[in-house]
Amino acid sequence: METSIRLVKDKGRLWTLFKTCFVISACTFGGGMVIISLLQKKFVEELGWIGQDEVMDLTAIAQSCPGVMAVNTSIMIGYRICGPLGAIITAVGTVLPPMIILSVISVFYTQFRTNPVVSVVLRGMQAGVASVMMNVSVTMTRNVVAGAASLTWIMLIAAAVVVLVFNADIILVLLICGVIGGVHTWISMKQEKAGKDGTVK
Numbered sequence: 001m002e003t004s005i006r007l008v009k010d011k012g013r014l015w016t017l018f019k020t021c022f023v024i025s026a027c028t029f030g031g032g033m034v035i036i037s038l039l040q041k042k043f044v045e046e047l048g049w050i051g052q053d054e055v056m057d058l059t060a061i062a063q064s065c066p067g068v069m070a071v072n073t074s075i076m077i078g079y080r081i082c083g084p085l086g087a088i089i090t091a092v093g094t095v096l097p098p099m100i101i102l103s104v105i106s107v108f109y110t111q112f113r114t115n116p117v118v119s120v121v122l123r124g125m126q127a128g129v130a131s132v133m134m135n136v137s138v139t140m141t142r143n144v145v146a147g148a149a150s151l152t153w154i155m156l157i158a159a160a161v162v163v164l165v166f167n168a169d170i171i172l173v174l175l176i177c178g179v180i181g182g183v184h185t186w187i188s189m190k191q192e193k194a195g196k197d198g199t200v201k
Contacts, residue, residue: 013082014089016047021074021093026101029125033133035070035094039077049081064174070094151184 024038036059043049050058058080062072071094078090155177162168 010082013049014086017078017082017086018089018093021078021090022097025070025074025094026097029128033069036073037133037135039073043077043081050077054080064178151180155180 020039020042024035024042028035028038036055040052040055044052044055055077058076059073062069062076065072071091074090074094075087078086078088080086082089159173159177163170163173
């Protein structure tokens with residue numbers, strides 16, 4: 001009985017994963033950051049399947065990995081919720097709409113390019129995309145700095161300066177910050193473990 005209930009629950013979650021990723025991918029313009037905002041609202045705020053901190057971690061990993069950020073994030077969210085099958089479902093749901101839309105557009109490319117109505121619509125979408133990306137940036141920044149350690153502040157300011165002022169390679173900056181964060185976390189865990197061992201003794 002419990003196994004049957006679990007299977008039904010898993011199927012329901014898989015369908016929700018596919019449907020959500022398909023609809024968001026089909027109706028979203030502006031790239032990975034826009035899609036991440038909508039995924040966050042759905043899976044964190046509405047469904048509560050994952051936490052806000054987890055989304056931040058998954059987004060950081062997706063941005064650091066090769067490939068399209070939106071697809072990477074969808075795959076990781078799917079894997080976190082329903083394992084490997086969830087990752088496959090979310091990948092298909094995210095990739096399928098652009099493939100269909102681009103296939104249709106490629107057939108009528110000349111008509112789309114010279115159509116003034118399409119041009120005006122796309123300009124309007126640019127404004128909407130900009131506002132959504134600003135919302136994502138503010139939300140993610142607020143979650144990062146809330147209760148952040150001094151090292152996080154230092155890395156945040158330093159990364160912004162070297163990228164904006166010195167035009168440094170973003171990938172290199174991400175790798176350096178990742179290494180520093182990893183070493184800091186390892187040292188903190190080692191100290192915490194040593195403290196617990198001392199308390200036990």
